[in-house]
Amino acid sequence: MPRPFVLSKVRGGSAAVPPSSAGLAPGSSAVLPEGRESLAQPSPWLQSPTVPELPDLAVLAEALHAALAGRRLGGLRVRTPLTVRATPGELDALIGQRLLAVGRRGKFLRFELERDEIVVNLMRSGRLALSAVDADRPATAVSLDFTTREEQPLAASWTIGASWLPPATATPRLTLLDRQQMAKLYVVSAEAPRVVPGLEPGALGPDADDPELSLEVWRERIHRHRGQLKPLLRNQHFVAGIGNAYADEILYAARLLPFRQRSSLAAEEVDELYVALRRTLAAAIEVLRQRVPPTFERQVRDFFAVHGRAGLPCPRCASRISEVGPGEERTAYCRRCQQ
Numbered sequence: 215m216p217r218p219f220v221l222s223k224v225r226g227g228s229a230a231v232p233p234s235s236a237g238l239a240p241g242s243s244a245v246l247p248e249g250r251e252s253l254a255q256p257s258p259w260l261q262s263p264t265v266p267e268l269p270d271l272a273v274l275a276e277a278l279h280a281a282l283a284g285r286r287l288g289g290l291r292v293r294t295p296l297t298v299r300a301t302p303g304e305l306d307a308l309i310g311q312r313l314l315a316v317g318r319r320g321k322f323l324r325f326e327l328e329r330d331e332i333v334v335n336l337m338r339s340g341r342l343a344l345s346a347v348d349a350d351r352p353a354t355a356v357s358l359d360f361t362t363r364e365e366q367p368l369a370a371s372w373t374i375g376a377s378w379l380p381p382a383t384a385t386p387r388l389t390l391l392d393r394q395q396m397a398k399l400y401v402v403s404a405e406a407p408r409v410v411p412g413l414e415p416g417a418l419g420p421d422a423d424d425p426e427l428s429l430e431v432w433r434e435r436i437h438r439h440r441g442q443l444k445p446l447l448r449n450q451h452f453v454a455g456i457g458n459a460y461a462d463e464i465l466y467a468a469r470l471l472p473f474r475q476r477s478s479l480a481a482e483e484v485d486e487l488y489v490a491l492r493r494t495l496a497a498a499i500e501v502l503r504q505r506v507p508p509t510f511e512r513q514v515r516d517f518f519a520v521h522g523r524a525g526l527p528c529p530r531c532a533s534r535i536s537e538v539g540p541g542e543e544r545t546a547y548c549r550r551c552q553q
C-alpha cells in the first residue's frame with residue numbers, strides 16, 4: 215500500500231528545494247479540507263480542464279513538454295496517498311532525474327525521465343496546474359517541483375515564446391489537483407516496471423490521431439467490432455483517446471446517428487466516419503492551441519457543434535439539437551441531419 219510520502223532532497227543537481235515542502239514529515243500532510251479554491255490566487259501558468267480527451271491532452275502534453283522538459287525533478291509531495299501507485303523507494307529514486315519528454319498515449323500523460331517514467335491518468339476529476347513553487351492549492355493531490363532548466367529540448371512550434379512558459383530560471387511546480395481522488399499517478403520504474411491499468415500491452419488501440427491509423431487500417435479494425443457507433447468510438451481498445459464529448463462531435467461531423475449499429479454502415483459511411491474522426495480531432499487541437507492562454511484553465515468547448523448544445527439550433531440544418539442520457543454520459547445529436 216502506498217503511504218504518505220514527502221521528498222525534498224535533490225540528487226545530482228543544484229536546484230533549490232522549495233521551502234514549503236522541506237519541513238513536512240511523512241504522513242503529516244493529510245488531505246486538506248475542502249475549501250473555496252481561488253482560481254486567481256495564486257494564478258497558475260497553465261491548468262488543464264476536467265474530463266480531458268485526446269485534443270485536450272495532446273495540447274497539454276505539448277505545453278508541459280515545452281515548459282518542463284530539460285529540468286530535473288527536485289522535490290515531490292504526496293498529499294493524497296490514494297492517488298499514487300509507487301513505493302517510497304520508487305518515489306525517492308525519481309528525485310534528481312531529468313525530464314526528457316512529456317507525451318500522451320490514449321488518455322494517459324507520460325513523463326519520461328532519464329531512467330524511470332511517471333504516468334498520469336486524470337480520469338474525470340483530475341487536473342494539472344503549472345505554477346510557481348510557492349503556490350499551493352486546497353485540492354492538491356500530488357505536487358512535483360522542477361529545477362531551473364538545464365537544456366531546452368525541441369518543443370512544438372506553437373509553444374515557442376508563449377507567455378505562459380515559465381522562465382528557464384524559474385523552479386516550476388506541477389500540481390495534480392483532484393478533489394474527488396479519482397486521478398492516478400503511477401511510477402513505472404526501469405528496474406521493476408509497474409503495469410498501469412488500461413496501458414498494459416494490447417489494451418489500447420492506436421491513438422485516434424496516430425498517422426499509422428490509415429484509412430486501410432481503420433476499415434480493417436472497425437470490421438472487427440460490433441455494436442453502436444458511440445460506444446465503439448469510446449472503446450479505447452478500438453481507438454484510443456476519444457471520450458463522450460468528442461464522440462458526439464465526430465458522429466455529427468460524419469452525419470451518423472450515435473445509435474447506429476456498426477454492422478449497418480455502408481462502405482462509404484465507414485470511410486466518412488474516419489475522415490470525420492481525423493478532421494474533428496485535428497481542428498479541435500488547432501483551436502485549443504490558439505486558446506492557450508488565456509482560457510486553457512477552463513474546458514474550452516464552445517466550438518462544439520452538438521455536444522452540450524441540446525435545444526439549440528443545429529449549425530447545419532437549424533433543427534433543434536436532441537440530447538439523451540444522464541449527466542456526463544449524455545449524448546447529443548441532430549435527428550434531422552444525422553442518420
Ligand SMILES: [Zn+2]
Nearest residue numbers: 528531548551
Ligand atoms: Zn442538423
